[in-house]
Amino acid sequence: MIRGSIVALVTPMTSSGDVDFTALTTLVEHHIAAGTHGIVAVGTTGESATLPVGEHIKVVTAIVKQVAGRVKVIAGNGGNSTAEAIELTKAITPLGVDAFLNVTPYxxxxxxxxxxxxFEAIANSTDVPQILYNVPGRTAVDMLPETVAELAKHPKIIGIKEATGSLQRLKDIQALVDDSFILLSGDDETGLDFLKLGGHGVISVTNNIAAKEMAEMCNAVVEGDFELADAIDQRLKAVHSAMFVESNPVPVKWALCKMGLIPECIYRLPLVEPELNTQNVIEEALKNANLL
Structure with a gap:
C-alpha cells in the first residue's frame, strides 16, 4: 500500500540550468532521514513540463538508485498527448519505480x-501500477467520481491523487470504489481532514520544506492521535497557503533555497523567481512555523 507522507519532490538545478544531481541526492537523503514515506519523482512540482524525456528519465533513474528500496518511488508519466505519455511510460517502466503518477491531460x-x-491506454502499456492525478485548477479538466470508478476497474489503476481540495469529492469517490483503491490528497490545506475521512496519504508540496512534520502528522493519524495531528497541521497552515501564493513550484523552491536545503533557486523558463512581496510572505510563514 502506498500511503502516508509523500513528497512531490522539486528538481534542483544549477545556475547553468542543468539538473543539480548532487543537490538531488542530498534532498533524497534528507527525506528518508525525516521519515517521508514516498517520493514523487518529476511530477508537476518537479517541473516535468520543462524537462525533456531524456532528462526526465535521468532524474527518475537517479532517485530510484539513491532510494534503493527504502521508500516508495512514484514517477510522473502524464501528458496531454496519449502517445507521448505512453512513450514516457515505456521508457521509465524498466527503472524499478513502484508506481506512476498520471496527471489528466491539460x-x-x-x-x-x-x-x-x-488512462486505459497508458495502463495497458506497462506492468507498473498507475495512480490517477486530478488537479483541475492546473489542467482545466475535472475527472469526475464516476470516471474514477470506471477506471478503478482496470487492474493496473490502483489509486488517485485528488487535488480539488473538496472533501465532498473524496466522499463521492469513496462511495464508488473498493476499499483497496488508494486515496491520496493533493491539497496540503485540506490534507489532514482528507486523512481523517479515510484517505490513505498526502502527496505534499509542503513536505519539501517540512518533511519531518508532515511525516509525524500522517503517523499521528494512523495512531489515532488527532490532537497531535491537529497541532502539527495548525503550525503549518500558513506554510500550506504560502506555497501557492505564486504558481507551484515557484514558492517552494525559493523556500528550500532560503532554508539552505538546495544551493540555488533556479527554475526553467517560463517560471522565474518569486516577486519580492511574495518572498516576504513565504519568509514570514517559514519563520512563524519555526522552519527558518
Whole structure:
C-alpha cells in the first residue's frame, strides 16, 4: 500500500540550468532521514513540463538508485498527448519505480470518455501500477467520481491523487470504489481532514520544506492521535497557503533555497523567481512555523 507522507519532490538545478544531481541526492537523503514515506519523482512540482524525456528519465533513474528500496518511488508519466505519455511510460517502466503518477491531460480538455480511453491506454502499456492525478485548477479538466470508478476497474489503476481540495469529492469517490483503491490528497490545506475521512496519504508540496512534520502528522493519524495531528497541521497552515501564493513550484523552491536545503533557486523558463512581496510572505510563514 502506498500511503502516508509523500513528497512531490522539486528538481534542483544549477545556475547553468542543468539538473543539480548532487543537490538531488542530498534532498533524497534528507527525506528518508525525516521519515517521508514516498517520493514523487518529476511530477508537476518537479517541473516535468520543462524537462525533456531524456532528462526526465535521468532524474527518475537517479532517485530510484539513491532510494534503493527504502521508500516508495512514484514517477510522473502524464501528458496531454496519449502517445507521448505512453512513450514516457515505456521508457521509465524498466527503472524499478513502484508506481506512476498520471496527471489528466491539460489544455486540450478531453471529455470524460476521452479521459477513460487515455488512462486505459497508458495502463495497458506497462506492468507498473498507475495512480490517477486530478488537479483541475492546473489542467482545466475535472475527472469526475464516476470516471474514477470506471477506471478503478482496470487492474493496473490502483489509486488517485485528488487535488480539488473538496472533501465532498473524496466522499463521492469513496462511495464508488473498493476499499483497496488508494486515496491520496493533493491539497496540503485540506490534507489532514482528507486523512481523517479515510484517505490513505498526502502527496505534499509542503513536505519539501517540512518533511519531518508532515511525516509525524500522517503517523499521528494512523495512531489515532488527532490532537497531535491537529497541532502539527495548525503550525503549518500558513506554510500550506504560502506555497501557492505564486504558481507551484515557484514558492517552494525559493523556500528550500532560503532554508539552505538546495544551493540555488533556479527554475526553467517560463517560471522565474518569486516577486519580492511574495518572498516576504513565504519568509514570514517559514519563520512563524519555526522552519527558518
Amino acid at each position: 489544455y486540450n480538455k478531453p471529455s470524460q470518455r476521452g479521459l477513460i480511453k487515455h
